[in-house]
Amino acid sequence: MFGPLIVKPSKSKGDKTGSWRTKIRPKYLQKNCIGCKMCVVICPEGCVSGKEKNTYICNYEYCKGCGLCSVICPKADIIMTEESPEGEKK
Amino acid sequence: MENNPLFKPGHTGCAGCGQSMAARLVIEAAGANTIVVNNTGCLEVFTTRYPESAWGVPWIHSLFENAAAVASGVEAALIYLGKKDTTNVIAQAGDGGTADIGLQALSGMLERGHDVLYVCYDNEAYMNTGIQRSGLTPFDTNTTTSPVGKASVGNIRQKKPMPEIANAHGIPYVATCSVGYPQDLQRKVKKAISIKGPKYIQIHVPCPLGWRHESNLTYQIARLAVETGLYPLFEYESGKLAAVRKIQPKPVEEYLKTQGRFKHILNNPEELKKVQGVADNNIQKYNLREESPSS
DSSP, rough: OOOOOOOTTTTGOOOGGGOOOOEEEEEEESSSSOOOOHHHHHHTOOOOOOOSSOOOOOOEEEEEOOOOOHHOOTOOOEEEEEOOSOOOOO | OOOOSBSOOOOOTTTOOHHHHHHHHHHHOOOOSSSEEEEEHHHHHHHHHOOOOOOOOEEEOOSSSSSSHHHHHHHHHHHHTTTTTGOEEEEEEEEIIIIIHHHHHHHHHHTTTHHHHHHHHEEESSTTTTOOOOOTTTTOOBTTTOOOOSBBBBOOOOOOOHHHHHHHHTEEEEEEEEEHHHHHHHHHHHHHSOSOOOOEEEEEEHHHHHTTTTTTHHHHHHHHHHTTTTTOOEEEEEEEEEEEBBOOOOOHHHHHHTTGGGGGTTTTTHHHHHHHHHHHHHHHHHOBBBBOTTT
């Protein structure tokens, strides 16, 4: 009971924090992207991924909808849209 | 960074948390051969909600005040095992765990000269327990233990000069950085890791909950703190001021008006003047003002 509490690394992936989003979610348009990777760098969740321009997308299972990627995108290629009423929210 | 992140999603930090952003940047810059020792604080709580952990590197938490002491022990053990040259040790804490509760352990670690990088995530109050003021809370901030009222305009004390205190120990590297400058942050972490001996880095991390701002403004607010001179970015190498980020100072109102914790002083010219005085003092002390090209 009072020994060290040890858990496997990176186990938090089981927490689907995407359910925290309330009304809005980012939408990656993938049109004018220049591949600056600022959305990857800035995401507090670390859930944005992509390899080259116009491939960046966030993982909606973890995205909490803070909107930072939308604000930082220099090409305004990420917009905040309303969460669709049914089904789409994972 | 994307393929096998060392700081995994699924942690329970608030939306727009500056600290989780900084923690991820630090660990990605430090690399996989790192042992992390954590003080109690927001970071410890939201990344390791038992039985889960967001960390992809060895990570240990003991008590609130002793990340620096435990890191000293980890470093000593690694030397005994002959693995120190290939392993980095990072001790990290929030501002309360660094400037108030963990100061003696930190001071001991710096004095003994352990090869550890100490990272302080400075969100300027005890956010984890409900926004109580800490030693690093800036002047005139509204917190739950420095509330605004008829007789009070918030925190009456100045921010503790932690980088100077660390530097006074004669350690090889002291730096401040901000999540508003992520590339600068990662460069400083990499540089610190390459230096042998105790290192201290303090990172300015906005907190949407405690600072009362929108979650999508974290980045801009961190940049404004630097651009107004309220959070100077500098590096000390072997006790000497080696580099500063030059700015063209903006009035402090631009920074203060973005946050609810400073709302009460916006219509109070006397207090605004005092806060501007803090920024002016920083600008003069570190010579932050950018020389215009013509002069």
